[in-house]
Amino acid sequence: MKRLPVFFASVILVLCAAACGSGGGGSAASAPTVTTAASPSSASALVTWSKPVRVDKNPPLSSCTGSCGATLTSISCTSATFCVAVDNSGYAFTYDGHAWTSGDSVDAENYGAEMYVSCADTNFCVAVDWNGNAITYSNGTWSSPKAVAPNGGGFFSVACTNSPTLMCMAGDKEGTLYTLTGGTWKVSSTTDTNEITSISCESTTFCLAIDIGGGVTVYNGSAWSKPLLYGSNGSGVDAIACPKANYCLDTVGGLQAYISGGWHSVTGATISAGGAGQWALSCAPGTYFCTVASDTGYATTWIGKWSTPKMIDTTPMATGGNSTSGISSVSCPVEGLCAAVDGYGNVLYETVK
Secondary structure (H helix, E strand, O other), rough: EEOOOOHHHHHHHHHHHHHOOOOOOOOOOOOOOOOOOOHHHHHHOOOEEEEEEEOOOOOOHHHHHOOOOOEEEEEEEOOOEEEEEEEEEOOOEEEEEOOOOOOOOOHHHHHHOOOEEEEEEEEEEEEEEEEEEEEOOOOOOOOEEOOOOOHHHOOEEEOOOOOOOOOOOOOEEEOEEEEEEEEEEEEEOOOOOEEEEEEEEEEEEEEEEEEEEEEEEOOOOOOOOOOOOOOOOOOOEEEEEEEEOOEEEEOOOOOEEEEEOOOEEEOOOOOOHHHHHOEEEEEEEOOOOOOEEOOOEEEEEEOOOOOOEEEEEOOOOOOOOOOOOOEEEEEEEEEEEEEEOOOOEEEOOOOOO
8 A cells, every 4th residue: 555645644634633623624715706806814825845755656657569558547635534546547546645556457358548536525425437337336245237328339437425415417528417325327419519627516516527529517406507608619628626515616718617507707817837738626525625637737726716836746757748647637625634646546635834
């Protein structure tokens, strides 16, 4: 098992004292909507990223010929002591607050199909892959892959919540949305015909799904709306995060905020540093604490204002071609703490104090 950096282990104790207790801690940042108005107490916070920690070594790079190697594609954390990360080699890794597992082969028959993961809590997660399969993690055990999207429809996003009950949503490349409740997958919507690129669920009564054509559809607890175009056709979206009811951020053409049915440009955030083409985004549930990271290794965090974009990952790409490994996913389980994964099999930890 891979041990985590000593400084991060100590930070868990600090964060748990603030976030796990009943009283909470610190002043919450104001919303990063259409202004840069800041909470003075949080705007001076110190943002720190750890060095990359190699977690995924499957397969070893020494066995690769051509374009292959460990590529972590998605991470989901529900607390400072529980995370799951998945790769494009069929492996899943879990973190218990002290160490990462060496990896479980959960989707070996679909080797090379990128996986994406979302966890509702420490006992339940769902991973989906490009071939339309879903794998569930329940109380420490992974299921066998289950074909959910017909004809290998291919999943590119999944979102799970347990607020107030357990539910997961997944979207495929045909625009079909699927719901998992009571252990059964069902088609939830077929009104969209474009590839679903990102989904986020704040609760069982509020989810947003974005498609590659710039369309957005909203789930109200019983049905999905028809997709409405809010971006330019083909603009797509790299990531979306909905930390509060009727409030979301996404990364299409810069940051956009969804507020009670309307879209607004978010000012004060620079997320194109290094010529980034894709971004990862996460917000701590119930807060406005959000982090955006790019495929060129830069990151910025809302702490009452947007922090200056910082190069956090300079690891060479496993497959070559880029100067950095690229952040592929980020997850912020509580205010002040995030974890990100990259294309070289590394995990990086962010703390804000």
